[in-house]
Amino acid sequence: MTQVLDQARKITIPTKQEEEKMKTLSDFLLKLVKDEVTKHSEVVSVELGGSYAKGTWLRGQMDLDIFVKMKKETDEKTFEEIGKKIGFSSMKKFKPYVRYSEHPYVEAEVKGVRVNVVPSYDVEHGNWKSAADRSSFHTRFILETFDQTKKNEVRLLKKFLKGMDIYGAEIAKEGFGGYVAEVLVHHYGSFANVLEAAANFTSGQIIGNPTKKFETDLILIDPIDSNRNLGTAISTQNIGRFMLSARAFLKKPSLVFFTGTKLIPNAKNLKNIIIVKFNYKWRSPDIIWGQAKRGATALSGQLELAGFQILRKSVITDEKSEAAMLFLLRSPVIEKFMVKNGPQIYRRSDSDNFIAANSKNMLTWIDNDGKILSMKEREFYDAKKFLQFLLKKNLSKSGIPSGISLDIKRGFKVIDGSQVTSKSIKKALAELTSTDGLVFSSHK
Template identity: 30%
Template sequence: MSDDDADAESKAGSGSDSDADERDGGTHEHDDSGKRDEFSRVVAAVRNQVDPDAEERDRLREVADRLATRAEVAATDLCAGANVIQVGSTARDTWISGDRDIDIFVRFPPELDRETLEEYGLDVGHATLPEGHEEYAEHPYVKGTVDGFDIDVVPCFRLESATEIRSAVDRTPFHTQYLERRLDDALAADVRVAKQFLKGIGAYGSDLRTRGFSGYLTELLVWEYGGFRPLLAAAADWQPPVELDPEGHGRETFADPLVVIDPTDPERNVAAVCSPENVARLQHYAREFIDAPALAFFEADDPDPLTETELCEHLTARRTTPIAVRFDAPDLVADQLYPQLRKSRDGITQGFDDRGFDVFRATTFAGETAVVFAELEVAERPTVERHDGPPVHVRSHAEGFYETYADDPDAYGPFIDDDRYVTEREREFTSAQAFLESERLFDVGLGAHVETELESGYDVLVGDEVTVLLGEFGRELRAYFEPAP
């Protein structure tokens, strides 16, 4: 399903000429007229790219209306109280030219039980999209393609308030209704520009791989600040945690760097999925773009894969030790896979640090295979390690420590250093590779499906051996070794 989720007399005053100037590069105490003109020129050029033309709009509307009618007939045949609503960016006119997502939500009466709703929903989906296939989010829905458009037919409950939701999709119609009343044509145009900007800087998308800004969040931010330009100006000066509460609910406290209370559901932070990195990324590029507007900010970077020569040059220059665990990628959708990969990365890096193999930086990659990749400042340690005991005057603990190691033929000591017992004992692993190749790897916090794949077998790659990753992850390795904000 799409990543979705506002009145001409908006609180932003979006209909006035002065506010239109503000959106297209209006006044700011640090801006000179030349920068304002360049800002306006760049935004105008972006709008030429992202605004759907009349023919594209007509094509989408014809397909959406035809399928919504088909869905409504099928739904009311099954349940007299059902109705159909189009939701998402194509319903709110905030979609970018070339986007092909049409989301049709079939709303059933709340007295229907969940099992029946799912059954009816699939029946309506297949009646609407005879060649469609079933997918599963919080519950099953039907997805298909019609005349080049990607169509989702999704069942939900018809409720009076978003606070009554039984599943996440029940909230979506309320988002559409809220913003339809508030986004006029000018603000909708600014939303499209803002979305393209976030795409260009790599911060758009609420999937759990990206952990960026959803469509609905972007729309709320543009609405709240009154346009694209004011949003950038505000973001450039954000001091996280940033808290916005469009409807003044003021009832919940969240620990996220960006908090935007859902106007339709005060218990939800719309920005909860946004990672601190993506909040900071928007801040960085907002400052850069205001200072020197350019079309390049709206164009996603697609770097060439790193070559073996380049990778070896990086390794030689950095003098760290690269090390990787490579295994078959679990058969999971991205929103399930990436949290497990991050958990596994954190567990493995903690395992390194606990054993003295200091991690410089770490990441994960996924495709046909999956990789936990780390650079180590220290990859080998001495055969012995120091183990500090309690102070001698803490009698019960001190005596227990002393007795444990006094008769250990492989330990040095115990001896007294300052006021405490110390022993030097044999280290469990003298190399990071040995740790990864041992059963102790499974003692760290791993994602459940990742652990299952590792139990089936995995490769440990150290030093120049990581060059074998270039075939599948050349672009990811370039991004790693040539990082940018």
């Protein structure tokens, strides 16, 4: 393992050139923002945050977060307006654009580095007003407790999580975010220790000292806020992927766990995939991902009610204009007939009602347990046709969030996995139809 980790460090620790570039760039950009804030009396300070400030950023992954801290008395409207204004003015030479988290913030790309100018409130510990307020406490916590070795252990873990495709706290990924990686290394001491622990996580595993009860599969307490469970944002599936890949790595360490493998769609399974594809009017990624996920859950429920069995589902968006909900079905075409379960023959009035209600069915009979059953033709036995009908004729009752109902009303396509041409959908297709050999390693 030592050898593999040494190799991994080489591809995770930034080069001297990168360090220098980031130093120069951050000094330069920080000054731009600082110059701008002098015009706004609400601003208390400007500081660097995120993985660069904490020294846990990955080689080749250069992001810069600049936090603009405002007086806690600033009202929300002013907070947002000034936030955007400072971001746009300071980054004006770099084609800035707005993005949305809880509040809007400004993003720009400067010399290949993604720069975020994020407004936050200057609050005391615990008196959080916006989601970004904890960030400077996180930064301080890491800087105070981590030495260089530990920072590099975080880099290993982040790279491993990336390799396993479970890195990122955003709703699109529901994986392990950067701060989660830091907290895990803080708790267990090293990359290898984190993996040893993950290999043996139990259901409802608690890491840290919660001051209240949480119900997630993994309960990971924020060291600077014992009321906050970082595990909430992580899907059970991703916890599972982490645990299984940790076990696989410990059994047979390899650099490939850090670099990942490219999955390709499994041709045999493509016909079992049904995709609802639509274009949407641009909105913030977190919004469209969330809407698409809720939409997929709704459609999955409708498909199940109609007799189809959903094995896996997924959503994808190019974060520009195209979104899709994907379903892996046990079979895209099911039997033409359904069986309705009736009451026991002994329940006289229930039996009468059931028989009357099903008198038009093709077959009614009594089974060996004395229950009345009735067989009728399904309205839909082809999942594609069912979805087409549902989304065209019954959209308002489908449970699809109103946010994407309008997009779907303007147009959608129901296709199967073999009809996909879009690059982003192909990626989702690969994940849905193929086994990740690193996660499901069969070395015993």
